[in-house]
Amino acid sequence: MSPVVVVGAGLGGLAATVRLAAAGRDVTLVEARDVPGGCCGSVSLDGYRFDTGPSVLTMPRVLADVFAAAGHDMESLLPLRRLDPYYRLRFHDGSHLDMVAGREAMAERVRELCGAAEADRYLRFRTRLGELFAVEWRDFIDRDVTRLRSLLRPLALARLASLGGLRRLDRLVKAHLTDPRLVRAHTFQSLYVGLSPRQALGIYAVIAHMDTVGGVFFPADGGMHAIPRALADVARKAGASIRYGTRAVKVETGHDGVRAVRLDTGERLPARHVVVACDLPAAHQGLLPPEAGDWRLRRPRFSPSCLVMHFGLDRRLADQAHHTLHFGRDWDSGFSALRAGRPQPDPSLLVTYPESDSSAAPEGHATLTVLEPTANLRGDGDWTRLTPYLRERLLGRLADLGYGDLSQDCRLTYDPPAWAGLGHSAGTPFALDHRLTQTAWFRPAGAAGRVPGLHFAGMHTAPGVGVPPVLISGRLAAERILRTPR
Template sequence: MSRTLPGPSDHVVVVGAGLSGLSAALHLLGAGRSVTVVERDPLPGGRAGRLDLAGYRVDTGPTVLTMPDLADEAFAAVGDSLYDRVELIPLHPAYHARFADGSSLDVHTEADAMAVEVRRFAGAAEAAGYRRLRAWLEQLHRVQMRRFIDANFDSPLGLLNGDLARLVALGGFGGLDSRIGSFLRDERLRRVFSFQALYAGVPPARALAAYAVIAYMDTVAGVYFPRGGMHALPRAMADAAADAGAELRFGQRVTRLERSGERITAVVTDQNRIPCDAVVLTPDLPVAYGLLGRRPRRPLRLRHSPSAVVLHAGTDRTWPQLAHHTLFFGAAWRRTFDELTRTGRLMSDPSLLVTRPTATDPGLAPPDRHLHYILAPCPNTDVGPGVRAWADLAPRYRSQLLRELERRGLDGIEAAIEKECLVTPATWQLQGHAAGTPFSAAHTFAQTGPFRPRNLVRGTENAVLAGCGTTPGVGVPTVLLSGKLAAARITGVPRPPSARARTSPPPTKESAV
C-alpha cells in the first residue's frame, strides 16, 4: 500500500481547476471530504481552457479525448456520469496523415477498418504486421496500466512486481523505433505509430518501447471529441463537483501557503484566507515548489519536453483534404527530432498538425466559418530561442508556417484568416510553464514512474501534487489519473470504479470527418 498523508484531512483545498485538479476534487468528494477549488482564471480548464475570438470558440489546449472511461471514473466517484453531461463524438478517422512523397493514409482506431486502409496503402504484408502491432499494443497497455500508470510509487522498489517481468517479456525496455519496426517495414507507417513519443518529450530513436502505450491511446482505444469542444470536459467536471458540494472560487490567485511546522494550515489568495487540513497543488512544478518553499533533491536537473507554436485561425474557408486532425509529415525525421531536443533549432523540414474542430462541430465558429489550429513542435526555451527572442521571431515564424502549408496544398490559407491568436514558448512561459513548454518534464527513463517528481514533497506533511509534471505524466488520460492518485494520497487506496463507470462510451451520434 502506498503512503498516505498523516493527520486530519476533512477539508481539502485544491489549487487549480484544470483537469487534474477537478479529477482530484471529484475523487475527494466521493470519499467524503469537503473540498474548495481555487482557480486564478475566470473559467475552469487550466491548459484545457477556452478563448473566444469574435464568435470563434477556441480550445487552448488538448484537441481530443482518448480513454474517456478514465474521465468517467472521476464523475462516477460522486455518482455522476461523463456520458450524461457531455456528448462524445467518435472521430473516424482519428487522424489523416499526409507524407512528403504525396501519399496519404487515414488512421482508424477500429481494427478491420485500419487493416483495410493499411493494405491499400502499403500491401497485405503490412496489414498483417499492423494486426500483430495492435495486439502487442493492447498487451502493453494491459500490463502497464494497473501497476505502472495508475499507481502511486513510494520508491523504485515499487517496480518489482509480476507485471515488470511481463513488460520485459513484451520488449518494453527495448527501443521504440526497433520494436515498431519489427511489425512494420514501411517507414511512413512506422512514423504513424511512433511520433507520439514526442508528446513524452523523447525522440522515437531514443524512446523506450514502453512509451508505445501512448500510441495505443491514439490509434487503438478510440478518439473522441466533445460536442462544444474539449473545454466541455472541464466545464462538466466543475459542474459535477459543484453539484456534489464543492466550493469553486474562480478569479482568485494563490499568493502563499500558511504553515505550522510541516503542515499547511491555510491557502491565502489575493482575496481571502482559506483554512485547510490538506492541499492539492496542480500548478506547474516550479510554481508549486515556490508556494511550498520546498524543492526535492534530484541528482540531475529536470529535462523538459519540446514546446510548440500554435496558430489558432478563424477562416472564411476550409480545404477538403483536411480531416478533424491532419498530420503533415516532412521528409526529414531523425534530423527533426535532433533539432527539437538537441540543437535547439526550429524545424528545417517541419512536420505539422492541423486540427479542424469545425469538421466535427460546426457550432464552434460563426455560420459558414471554420476553425483551424496549426501546431508546430519547437524547442523549449532551455535549448532553443528564449522568451525575448520570440518577440521578433514569432511573426516571422508564423509567416513561414503559412507559406509551408500553402506549399503543401492549403492554397490561400493566409488570406482566408479573419481572426487569429498566435501562441509561442514565450506565451507558455508567461503562463507559468517551465522552459516555455505546456508538456512539462520529459518522460526520459530517469523521469518516468518512480523516478518522476513524486506527488509527495519532503518537509510538508499534508500537501500533494497533481498535474502533468508529477505521477504519472503528460496527456489528458494521465493528467486525469494524476488527480485520482493525488486524492488517494489523502484518502487511502482508491475506491474501485463505480458500477456506473463504463469501459467504453455508449453509442453516440457519429460525425463523418
C-alpha cells in the same frame, strides 16, 4: 472532515476535487483564472472560439470514472463522439493513411498503402501493442508510484522487457514494421512525451495503442473546453466551493504538516490537506515551503514547445479530417534540432479542424488550428526574430499543402514566450519530458515526503502528460487523502 484546498482548476485539480467532494470532504478549489480548465482552455475572438490546450482525447473511460465517482453518467452531461478517422496521416510522397476503428478495417487500410505482407505484420504488432498496454496500465500507469517499492514488481517488469518495452521505441517498432510510413504512424506519438523515437523507451508505444486502437474522441458540443466546464459543474453539485479569479500565494505549514493556504486577497484558508495542481516548477518558486523541495526537480528536463496558430475561416474545407498530421520530409533531422534547442528544418504539422463543433464558428465558417513543434525557452533562440520567421514559413507551408493563403485568417498565435506568459515553465505547455529519469517514481513525487498533507497532481507528476494521465494524477491525490485520517 478536515478541510482540503486544491490549487488549480485544470483537469488534475478538478478530478481530485470531484472525488474528494463526492466522498464528503470539505473542499475549496482555488483558481487564478476566471474559468476552469488550466491548460485545457478556450479563447473567443472575432466570433470564433478556439481550444487553446489539448485537442486529442483518448481513454474516455478514465474521464467517465471521474463523473461516476460523483454519481453521474458522463454521457448525459458530456456526450462524446468517436472521430472517424482518428487521424489522417499525410506523407511527403503524397500518400496518406487514415487511422480508423476496427482491427480488420485498419488492416485493410494498411494493405492498400503498404501491401499484404505489411498488413500481416501490422496485425501482429497491433497484438503486441495490446499486450504492452495491458501490463503497463495495470501495474504502472494506473497505480500510485509515489513510493519506490511501487516499482518493485519483478514479474511485470520481466513481462515488459520480454515485450520490448525497455528497448528504444524506434527499434521496437522497426522490429515489427518495415514500411517507413507505418513506422512513423506508430512513433510520432513520442512527441507527446517530449522525446524522439530514438530516445523514448518502447513502453511509450502504448500511446499509439491509445490513439490508433482505443480511438480518439471529442465532445459533441463546446470543444475540449467542455470537459473542464462539465467537471466544474459536477464538483459544485458534489459540494465543493470553487473560487475563480483568486490566486494561492503560500502554503503554510507547521510541525505536523500543512496548516493553511494564503490567498492574494489576504485570506487564509485553513487546510489539513492541499493538492497543488498547477505548474510544479513555478510552485516551488514561492507557493510551496522550502521543505517541500524534490530532488527530482534539481535539473528538470523540459519537453520541446510549440508554435500554434489559430485561424478563423469564412468557409468550410472539403474532405478535411478532424486531425491531420502532415509529416515532414526529413524525420530524423527534425528531432535532432529539437534536442539541440533549435526549430526544426522541416517540421511535421498537426492540423485540427473541429468542423462538428457548432460553437467554434458562425454558420458556414470554421476554425483551423495548426501546431508546429519547436524549441522551448531553454534554448538560445531570439524569439523576437524566430516567431515572425516561423509564422511566415508555416503560412507558406500550409499554402503548399493546399490550404490556400491563410495570412488574413490568423486570429491568434502562441509561441514559447506566450506559453511562458501563461505560466508554463520553460515556455512549454508539455511540462517535463519522459526520459527514463523523469518517468514513474523518478518523476516529481505525488506527495511531499517531508510535509504531511501536501499532494501534487497534473502533468509534472506521475503518470505524466496527456488528458488520461492528468486525470489519473488527480484521482491518486484524492485517494491518498481519503486514506489518511488527518
